[in-house]
Amino acid sequence: MPDSVQPSPTGSVIEAHSIDFVPESERHGKVWHQGPFWFAGNFVLPTMVTGFIGPSLGLSVSYCILASTLGVCVGTFFMAFHANQGPRMGLPQMIQSRAQFGSRGAIVPFAATVFVYVGFLVFDVILAAQGIGLYPEATLLWYPLLIAVSIVxxxxxxxxxxxxxxxxxxxxxxxxxxxxIAAVGHFGLSTPVPAEDGPMLGWNAPAFLAVFSLAAGYNISYAVYVSDYTRYLPANVSAPKLIAAVYSGAAFSAVWLMALGAVLSANIADADPIEAIRFSGNLVFPGFGTFAVLVAVLALLSIMGVNAYGAMLTGATAVDAFRGVTPTRRLRVAGLVIVGLVSLLVALLIPEHYLGSFNSFVLLMLYFLIPWTAVNLVDFYLVRRGRYAIADIVKADGIYGRWSWRGLLAYTLGFLAMIPFFSLSFYVGPVAELLDGGDLSFVVGLVVSGALYLALSRGVDVTAERRHATSAPANDPERAS
Structure with missing residues (x-):
């Protein structure tokens, strides 16, 4: 059933699995499905807002597009390589971290991940309400309705x-x-001549570096999502084809929207993403801009569902490490309701001017996620080479332990090494100051955490672990002995 919802073994269209292993008999889907999934997942208004940054820092349109493209290509590389973990392990993305950090040690990246999921969900619901003209009026009615749709x-x-x-x-x-086409036809791709009191846009090395880093970090942030949506694929799917499908979808949409954002930001003073889309669409004919905004709102509703889904999986995994939970359909529903209520509360309480500081919030969360993705990828591809004792990962007291010092040490030292490179609205590290605010922290975090974890893992008895790796979870009758 490639274009419909696959019924669960009980005949229900509601997904039965959550943080548990997906048995081979329930694997389905096609590799090419990953392309449109990640295209639409990244084709959202926050992506376009990322493209607004360059012109605000004095960078010309052409250099904005170049910096965004290079950053997206680099960042998506790390994100896409997580895709191969889903079908090989049959598990959601974050529970796999138990093999590197221990079932309880993984609480550190788990906490950052939940904050990112909820933060994006809140940002998306506010933008969606703005897009359909419901902000700030009637939020008590429409915020719950929009969140409820995403939760369903x-x-x-x-x-x-x-x-x-x-x-x-x-x-x-x-x-x-x-x-x-309408926007480029109207504005062109060249940088406009500024007003008398406006800044001249052109080459600006710190701005170019800032846009590159932000674009790379933006797509790296999707690393925590990937295996959640590849774990139902058959275990023997082609890894290169799967990685390419995820990469192409996530990279193409990000480059497109960030480039469009740069064009609009450079030509429209104090550009607002919704009004900029409405203006560009209305160049075609009156009313088309409003239709385009509503389509963008539909994309926001969908990605809100994706964020809620991931927050539920990560939250349930964290709870399971301290108090075992049974991964039932009821658990999924209860977890999603909690995510929805928390997101609604934050959206209603957060001050209206919070959107101006949201980039700093997301960037701070990315700082916590970057060492995780380095450790996770090195472990999968270079240390354990995709061979894990799945039955022990899903148990809080399995062979990987509750606290794994190698992963925790590599993560901590990688994070500490990033601090001098941080560039936030409320803190600029000494190295970032030398770069006039340029932020290369993600490069430092990836290299330090990844290299250190690889060095520390020389003492891991992979051979002994592989003897356990033949054991299967109890819910996989095809592999369990």
């Missing part, structure tokens, strides 16, 4: 999210191709 999508789960993203990809490509 997430409750039905994995397959519905894939179906929605595939159909959204078609709609987004058609509508935003028209919007992009």
């Amino acid at each position: 999508i997430a409750v039905i789960g994995h397959d519905l999210l894939h179906v929605v993203q595939r159909w959204l990809t078609i709609l987004l490509v058609v509508v935003f191709a028209v919007v992009t």
